[in-house]
Amino acid sequence: MIKTVIFDMDGVIVDTEPVHKYAYYQHFNELGIEVSEQLYASFTGNSTRNVFQRIKDTFNLNHDVEELILRKRHLFNEAFDTKPDLELIEGVHKLIKNLHENGMQLILASSASKSTINRVFTRFDLYQYFTHTVSGEDFPKSKPDPAIFLHAASLSVAPKEHCIVIEDSTNGVKAAKAADIYCIGYHSDNSKHQDLSLADYLIHDFEEIDFEKIKRLV
Template identity: 35%
Template sequence: MIEAIIFDMDGTLVDTEPFNTEIERRQFALNKIVISEEDHQKFLGVASDAMWKEIAEQYNLQILVEELIEQNHIESIRYFTGIEEILVMPGLVELLEKLQAKKYPMAVASSSTPEIIDLILNKTDLKKYFQVIASAEQAGKSKPEPDVFLLTAERLGIKPANCLVVEDSSNGIKAAQAAGMTCVAYHSPDADPQKQKEADAVIQNYSQLGIMHF
């Protein structure tokens, strides 16, 4: 029985994946990192620190990983603070209102840093819907490891088996399933349908989630 709903943030609640990709591309150029689009896409849903650690090792970079992580964090804060509008996914607010009215506990489990999560949820006025907000940084390991989802379930006080996760990335889907949770893939504009096949179900819009589960 589903007792709580856990949402990923980027590409699931809000259409921020193109912004994150652009920020990372700028950082690749700044540090003279030549990376293919295919290799870049493998990091969708992965926390920034985990991504830069892997890239630094793979490309034998001379710059410290900590500097790369700090670069990315500063640029992300600057970018999302300055942007005029962050788009919320269509039909999401209506679903959140419905779930809130039915008193379903809701949470966010994101690979973004706590500061970025807070900035985006406040800017889009979505924060008020969630009882728990957790980041991979707080959990200690990034998706596809299940830690952030397990931490979220623990904070909600609900067993993982009774949690439904909404994700868009392959890494997020793997993490949710490794946590023993049901996972629905949200087919966002940037999602690869081939990489969402492992989810328990795929939805094209949030009205479908309401019909399927609530």
């Protein structure tokens, strides 16, 4: 029986992607580089550090990666704090509460930075439901590398065979499967360019799952 649900954050709990995209492209304009939509889409599920390492290599930038990260983070925080319509993904708060109230352990494993996770969790009062939050900035490689999910599973109250991951990105699903963890793929308008075919179970709405359904998935 499933004991632990490991959530991704961007695109699963909250849609910060438009804010990230705004901040990235504002920064790209400052750097004088043109990043195609196709290249940008390939960044999904990657940490900011790995994105800028790729950007630096692709465009032969002389900037220090840490410098690039700090500037983008400033632009993101500025936009995040002034965007009043930022909301949780429809249905996810009800699911989180339902799982928590029934004793399911919840862990966050997100490629986002610790500061972004803290902003989201504080704004929407989510810390009360999760036993751990894991940030991709603590790992040298981003999803699809499985390290973040293997670490999250190591924090579970049960072996990883009793864990599931909820993901909405190609890289996230690949990472979950590389970690040999059952994966629910959340297919939404935000993930229409993502390949979730490797997911073990696919949903289009969080109303499709609850505690009773999830505990019997594996």
